Amino acid sequence: xxxxxxxxxxxxxxxxxxxxxxxxxxxxxxxxxxxxxxxxxxxxxxxxxxxxxxxxxxxxxxxxxxxxxxxxxxxxxxxxxxxxxx
Amino acid sequence: xxxxxxxxxxxxxxxxxxxxxxxxxxxxxxxxxxxxxxxxxxxxxxxxxxxxxxxxxxxxxxxxxxxxxxxxxxxxxxxxxxxxxxxxxxxxxxxxxxxxxxxxxxxxxxxxxxxxxxxxxxxxxxxxxxxxxxxxxxxxxxxxxxxxxxxxxxxxxxxxxxxxxxxxxxxxxxxxxxxxxxxxxxxxxxxxxxxxxxxxxxxxxxxxxxxxxxxxxxxxxxxxxxxxxxxxxxxxxxxxxxxxxxxxxxxxxxxxxxxxxxxxxxxxx
Numbered sequence: 001x002x003x004x005x006x007x008x009x010x011x012x013x014x015x016x017x018x019x020x021x022x023x024x025x026x027x028x029x030x031x032x033x034x035x036x037x038x039x040x041x042x043x044x045x046x047x048x049x050x051x052x053x054x055x056x057x058x059x060x061x062x063x064x065x066x067x068x069x070x071x072x073x074x075x076x077x078x079x080x081x082x083x084x085x086x
Numbered sequence: 087x088x089x090x091x092x093x094x095x096x097x098x099x100x101x102x103x104x105x106x107x108x109x110x111x112x113x114x115x116x117x118x119x120x121x122x123x124x125x126x127x128x129x130x131x132x133x134x135x136x137x138x139x140x141x142x143x144x145x146x147x148x149x150x151x152x153x154x155x156x157x158x159x160x161x162x163x164x165x166x167x168x169x170x171x172x173x174x175x176x177x178x179x180x181x182x183x184x185x186x187x188x189x190x191x192x193x194x195x196x197x198x199x200x201x202x203x204x205x206x207x208x209x210x211x212x213x214x215x216x217x218x219x220x221x222x223x224x225x226x227x228x229x230x231x232x233x234x235x236x237x238x239x240x241x242x243x244x245x246x247x248x249x250x251x252x253x254x255x256x257x258x259x260x261x262x263x264x265x266x267x268x269x270x271x272x273x274x275x276x277x278x279x280x281x282x283x284x285x286x287x288x289x290x291x292x293x294x295x296x297x298x299x300x301x302x303x304x305x306x307x308x309x310x311x312x313x314x315x316x317x318x319x320x321x322x323x324x325x326x327x328x329x330x331x332x333x334x335x336x337x338x339x340x341x342x343x344x345x346x347x348x349x350x351x352x353x354x355x
Contacts, residue, residue, distance in 0.1 A: 013276025018232050019283045026239045026287055033243045 035065045046077065054081060088196040091203050091331070092221035092259075094245075096237030098208030100229045101266040104302060105324075106205035107135045108313040109225065112328030114169035115313070118200040121160065123192075124174035125217035126207035127182050133173045136163065137309025147175035150187035156194055165314065170199075183216045192220050210244060219250050223260040225293065225331075229267050230279040235287055238263075242288065262293035264327065269298045270343045281341060294327030296320050297340040 062078040110122035124132035133139040144154035163169035206217035272278035301318030315321040
């Protein structure tokens with residue numbers, strides 16, 4: 001590594017990019033694993049319904065099923081709508 | 087009662103068979119009676135890595151089908167006392183391993199051995215599931231690279247839901263992370279995930295870090311488990327790993343770049 005490279009190396013290294021990407025995908029897949037089998041299909045169906053009215057990208061819908069105690073499960077739906085001003 | 091350890095990874099080519107051979111040999115060197123079982127039906131390779139490919143007469147599937155008994159089938163290692171290999175079959179029948187058959191063979195081995203090492207095939211098909219189903223502990227072999235880490239996480243999910251221990255509601259499989267092909271120089275340059283990164287993502291206990299090493303290819307070329315090459319960095323790292331599996335606390339080596347001398351730094355190399 002030359003002296004010039006040393007000052008140039010301000011761009012983010014690829015290892016930290018890899019780590020960030022992995023953290024996101026692994027968290028996503030773990031959540032999916034713990035949920036029931038129908039959850040991915042449910043997520044797609046909900047996305048289809050919303051898309052009839054608002055154009056949103058696929059990654060803006062998050063569905064999760066959370067077990068609270070023995071008797072209660074909570075279906076959580078998180079949808080980010082696009083910014084109107086853009 | 088033997089302890090059953092599965093060596094698994096999800097992804098292919100990360101070093102499962104190399105690690106199975108090294109760990110099995112290391113346990114035998116430590117005086118534990120050990121058998122390494124090749125679960126990669128149709129793609130037998132443990133025999134080559136262990137250097138006993140010309141001594142295979144019967145195989146795992148023959149034993150399951152009752153065509154041969156274990157005594158006829160197990161290959162005794164010529165270098166290390168207390169070490170045996172159960173070779174995989176080269177059949178193309180994917181369903182040659184039945185849960186009942188595998189259980190019967192493992193039970194029989196269990197009566198006679200201290201450790202059973204199950205060398206899993208890649209993927210998440212029935213062969214890989216069979217290799218992990220009966221395990222007490224798992225060594226998850228991972229390269230510091232995105233696809234390997236992701237697949238390891240997938241396998242960790244299977245270990246906690248698809249194993250016998252999970253189905254019977256027993257304590258879960260004890261999971262160990264074995265990081266292989268580690269290159270501290272590239273980590274330092276920010277080109278490779280570090281030990282800490284992988285540990286943080288997978289969140290399991292680290293049992294060993296094997297540096298990327300020429301010794302590994304040399305070992306497989308000559309059919310010698312790399313752990314027998316005690317001069318090599320990889321061989322020493324596997325020796326440390328085996329000690330940790332046996333409960334010893336051993337400091338981690340080969341995690342940092344060796345400092346180069348002044349002359350080397352000046353002229354490179």
